[in-house]
Amino acid sequence: MLFSQARKRPVVNTATANRVARVDSFVVLPGPARVALLRLGKVSGAGTLLSWDDVQGFGPDAVTVATDAVIRPARDVLEQRAEDNDLEIVGKRLLSEQGTELGTVTDVDFDPETGTVTSLITKTDTISGQRLIGLGGYAAVVSA
Amino acid sequence: MTTPMPALVLRASEVIGRPVVTLSGELVAEVKDVVFERTGGRIAGFTLRNPGLFSRSRKDSLPWAGVHGLGRDAVIVADEAVFVATKELAPRKKARKADVLQDRVLTDNGRDLGRVVDVVLHGGTRMEVVGYEVEASEALGTAGQRVLIPLPDTVAVSGEHLIVPAAACEFVSDDLAGFGAAVDAFRSRLREGAS
Numbered sequence: 001m002l003f004s005q006a007r008k009r010p011v012v013n014t015a016t017a018n019r020v021a022r023v024d025s026f027v028v029l030p031g032p033a034r035v036a037l038l039r040l041g042k043v044s045g046a047g048t049l050l051s052w053d054d055v056q057g058f059g060p061d062a063v064t065v066a067t068d069a070v071i072r073p074a075r076d077v078l079e080q081r082a083e084d085n086d087l088e089i090v091g092k093r094l095l096s097e098q099g100t101e102l103g104t105v106t107d108v109d110f111d112p113e114t115g116t117v118t119s120l121i122t123k124t125d126t127i128s129g130q131r132l133i134g135l136g137g138y139a140a141v142v143s144a
Numbered sequence: 145m146t147t148p149m150p151a152l153v154l155r156a157s158e159v160i161g162r163p164v165v166t167l168s169g170e171l172v173a174e175v176k177d178v179v180f181e182r183t184g185g186r187i188a189g190f191t192l193r194n195p196g197l198f199s200r201s202r203k204d205s206l207p208w209a210g211v212h213g214l215g216r217d218a219v220i221v222a223d224e225a226v227f228v229a230t231k232e233l234a235p236r237k238k239a240r241k242a243d244v245l246q247d248r249v250l251t252d253n254g255r256d257l258g259r260v261v262d263v264v265l266h267g268g269t270r271m272e273v274v275g276y277e278v279e280a281s282e283a284l285g286t287a288g289q290r291v292l293i294p295l296p297d298t299v300a301v302s303g304e305h306l307i308v309p310a311a312a313c314e315f316v317s318d319d320l321a322g323f324g325a326a327v328d329a330f331r332s333r334l335r336e337g338a339s
Contacts, residue, residue, distance in 0.1 A: 030168075095165060098152070098268040099215025136169025141220065144213075144269065 001058075002121075003090060003108045011040060011050065011071075012062045020044065020068050027082040028089045028108065033117035033132040035110055037082055038063070040071060047073035049083055058112040086137045094122060095139040102127070105140055153274060153324045154216060156187065156263040163195060164206060165218045171195050172224050173202065179233050180245070180263070186273055187263065189233045190219070205230040214267040249276055249293060251310040255283045257293060260306065264292055264323065274327045276306065284316060292317045294330040309334060 003026050011021040020043070027037035027049075038050040045068070054070035055063055065071070074080040081087050094102040103122035109129075110117050117129035120140065131142040156178045164173040173192040181188045189207040193199040210226030211219060221227075249257040258278035266274045275294045280286045293308060294315045315330035317323045 092169075095169075095218055095220070096213070096215065097167065097220050098213040099162075099165075099218040099220050100152075101215075101217035134166065134168035136166065136171075138163070138165055138171035139169045139218075141165070141167050141169050 001110060001112045003110070006058070006110075006112070010062050011038075012064050013068055014056060014064045014066060016068075020065070021048075021050075021071060023063060024048075025085070025088055025090070026108070026110070027079075027087060028117055028132075028135055030132045030134055033129040035115040035117065037079065039083065039085070043071055044068070045071060047071050049074060049079060052115040055115075058115075081137070087135060089120075089135060089140055092135070093139040094120065094127070095141050096144050097133060097141055098144050102142070152215065152267045153320050153327075154214075154265055154267050155277060155320070156265055158216070159190065159214065159219065159265075163218050164190075164192065165220055166223050167212065167220060168223070172221070173206070173227075174199060175206075175219060176201060178263070179205065187265070189228075191230055191233075192227070203230055204228060205233045207233055208271075211271060213269045214265065214271050216267075247306050249278050250305045250307050251312065252307055253310045255310070255313070256281050257283055257308070257313065258291075261290060264320070266324070266327075275323060284313065289318075292320070292323050292326070294323070294327040296331060296334050311337075 007023055009023045010019045013020050021040035022042045023038050024041040025039045026035045029036040035052050040048045040050055050071050056066055057064045074083045089105050092105050094105055096102055105120050107121040108117055109119045119129050120127045127142055133143055134141040159175050162175045163171050165171055174195045176191040176193040179188040187208050189205050191205045192202045204227040207228050210221055212222055213220035245260055247260045258281040260276045260278050262277035263273055264275035266272050275292050277290055277292050280289050280291045293312050311333055315326045317326045
């Protein structure tokens with residue numbers, strides 16, 4: 001499933017059957033490349049992050065959670081940067097570890113069952129998610 | 145056996161101003177200048193400045209051994225721990241100023257090929273100095289023009305001369321595009337000669 005297809009999906013609490021938030025974007029961490037967190041919008045509380053581990057199901061029509069309590073604020077510096085959108089992978093410059101720019105990440109393909117990032121997509125290329133070494137404020141770095 | 149050299153060759157001067165990026169994707173510095181080793185025609189490393197418009201010089205530098213990848217768009221390092229104090233890179237101020245630029249390239253049979261204006265590197269993750277850009281002397285028949293001279297694996301450097309095998313003259317290129325192949329051909333010739 002592509003990030004572009006999965007964005008804006010409602011987050012539903014299965015205990016109350018209420019729509020509690022909306023998926024705004026995805027926080028990817030390398031080694032191995034995976035969706036670690038979801039950044040949410042239209043939340044009622046202060047927090048906007050949802051750990052992938054707290055997602056009950058990532059379905060075609062909704063993302064489900066067991067309780068609203070799993071929607072939380074950042075816990076550490078990395079999560080704070082993720083919440084501030086500094087680590088957003090879509091739109092990020094893609095560099096090879098050899099120092100060559102490979103384009104800009106336009107979309108990401110992931111497995112909604114596991115959160116594994118299967119590929120990074122640029123205008124001209126599809127790069128295996130396994131090649132992702134690092135993702136920082138400046139670039140996503142991939143192995144050669 | 146010759147190892148094919150990919151076309152990733154670039155001038156040392158092209159690295160100036162490049163972003164220094166960690167493997168975790170963070171911009172940590174910009175290359176301020178290239179520091180050459182006084183002997184061997186090799187590169188000791190790069191001095192750094194902070195990234196940005198009103199960037200300031202830094203007291204730490206990137207040693208050659210700390211470079212993970214060297215490309216047209218960035219210099220990649222594992223992390224900032226590879227940086228060292230600039231004075232470790234070039235202990236004496238004199239050594240920092242007097243680099244291989246301006247030196248004359250002399251063949252081992254005594255022909256002066258010209259004055260070094262830049263150093264040509266092979267980038268990627270297999271980095272080395274592969275040639276010199278010189279302002280050609282009369283000996284090359286293209287006097288006054290800038291040409292690229294391939295280097296063998298090792299070069300002898302004195303105070304003012306860089307000595308290359310005479311065969312280097314046959315592998316001179318005008319541009320970087322064909323230069324990687326010229327270096328390969330030159331080195332394989334040297335190996336054949338040696339065996």
